[in-house]
Amino acid sequence: MKKPRLVVLTGAGMSAESGISTFRDSGGLWDNYPVMDVASHDGFVRNPELVHSFYNTRRRELMAVKPNAGHSGLVELEKWYDVDIITQNVDNLHERAGSLKVLHLHGELMKVRSMTHPERVYTLTEENPDTSTATRDEYGDPVRPHIVFFQEAVPNIGPAMDIVSQADVLVIIGTSMAVYPAAGLVDYARRGIPVYYIDPNPAPVRDGITVLRTTATEGVRQLIEILRP
Ligand code: APR
Numbered sequence: 179m180k181k182p183r184l185v186v187l188t189g190a191g192m193s194a195e196s197g198i199s200t201f202r203d204s205g206g207l208w209d210n211y212p213v214m215d216v217a218s219h220d221g222f223v224r225n226p227e228l229v230h231s232f233y234n235t236r237r238r239e240l241m242a243v244k245p246n247a248g249h250s251g252l253v254e255l256e257k258w259y260d261v262d263i264i265t266q267n268v269d270n271l272h273e274r275a276g277s278l279k280v281l282h283l284h285g286e287l288m289k290v291r292s293m294t295h296p297e298r299v300y301t302l303t304e305e306n307p308d309t310s311t312a313t314r315d316e317y318g319d320p321v322r323p324h325i326v327f328f329q330e331a332v333p334n335i336g337p338a339m340d341i342v343s344q345a346d347v348l349v350i351i352g353t354s355m356a357v358y359p360a361a362g363l364v365d366y367a368r369r370g371i372p373v374y375y376i377d378p379n380p381a382p383v384r385d386g387i388t389v390l391r392t393t394a395t396e397g398v399r400q401l402i403e404i405l406r407p
Contacts, residue, residue: 184259184405185345186252187363189266191352191377192394195246196271198239202354203379219329222322230310233323237287237307240269248351248394249275251402258407259347264338266353266360268325281341283334283360289324292317299324335359342366348373349401352394355381374401 190200200206201213215221216232253276255261263272263280268287272280288307292298292315300315302308313321326332338360342348348367355361364383367373373387376397380389390397 181258181260182346183344184255184261184347184349185342185367186261186263186349186351187265187342187353187360188263188272188351188394189353189360192248192265193243193246193267193269193271194352195248195393195395196243196269198243198269198271200352202356213328217325217327219327222327226311226322229323230308230313233287233325234308236268237302240271240287241304241307243271245271245275246395248398249277251395251398253277254402255405258405262341262345264341264363266357281334281338283326283332283338285323285325287323287325290321291324292319293322294319332359335363338363339366343368346371347405350375350377350383350387351397352377353381355383374404376401 194200201208211232215225216229222229249271252261252263256278261277261279263277265272265280265282266284268282268285270286270288288302290300290302290309298315300321309321311320315321342363343366345367348364348371350364364373374390375383375387376390376392376394378391378393380391383389390400
């Protein structure tokens with residue numbers, strides 16, 4: 179029997195309880211780093227070494243943390259739902275928790291790609307998580323973080339819209355809904371399906387969306403009680 183489709187849109191708040199700081203909460207990443215220097219196309223052109231070291235630091239932070247109960251709760255929902263995770267996060271915590279279908283909108287921290295052949299994508303190991311402007315791939319070409327910088331297109335937004343349009347249930351977790359096109363995905367859900375938004379400090383959303391004003395771990399626990407058959 180075909181399982182109903184549950185689509186989960188996650189943001190930095192999903193990983194907050196794992197110890198990874200969000201971007202826009204006080205003390206967040208963009209309070210400590212000038213975003214346009216370390217996460218934009220122009221910033222990478224201006225000072226690629228700074229950008230490489232920024233992502234090296236974030237990779238080492240990621241290697242020191244693990245998925246939280248929110249991530250594993252989403253895996254539990256796969257018992258009853260065909261679950262697609264669409265995440266703005268570049269961490270690999272959904273995958274490490276066991277989620278089977280994860281679509282990254284803004285890239286993947288543990289990956290780099292060739293600057294001359296962008297289809298050549300490489301996964302870094304915990305033994306060698308660092309890159310620099312001197313790093314070369316097996317063809318001798320320089321590499322860059324496999325991250326969607328500000329000012330760059332979001333190649334996976336089309337597939338993401340398609341997945342959201344097929345959702346029977348839509349859940350949004352831990353995002354300030356501040357960055358487009360990701361923030362617009364909620365508008366691609368069919369009218370009338372149940373939509374839940376889990377966030378302790380939620381952004382304003384349209385009527386009809388059920389807001390669970392709590393953390394990801396507590397919200398996913400409540401969600402399982404609501405959605406389990
Ligand atoms: N559980 C759930 N949500 C939380 C928690 C928590 N424990 N702690 C904080 N939050 C919420 C905040 O209330 C906020 O709404 O997580 C959200 C974090 O918002 P942002 O820091 O703006 O992160 P996000 O929405 O993912 O940013 C989108 O912006 O900088 C770019 O590419 C970057 O993917 C990122 C995008």
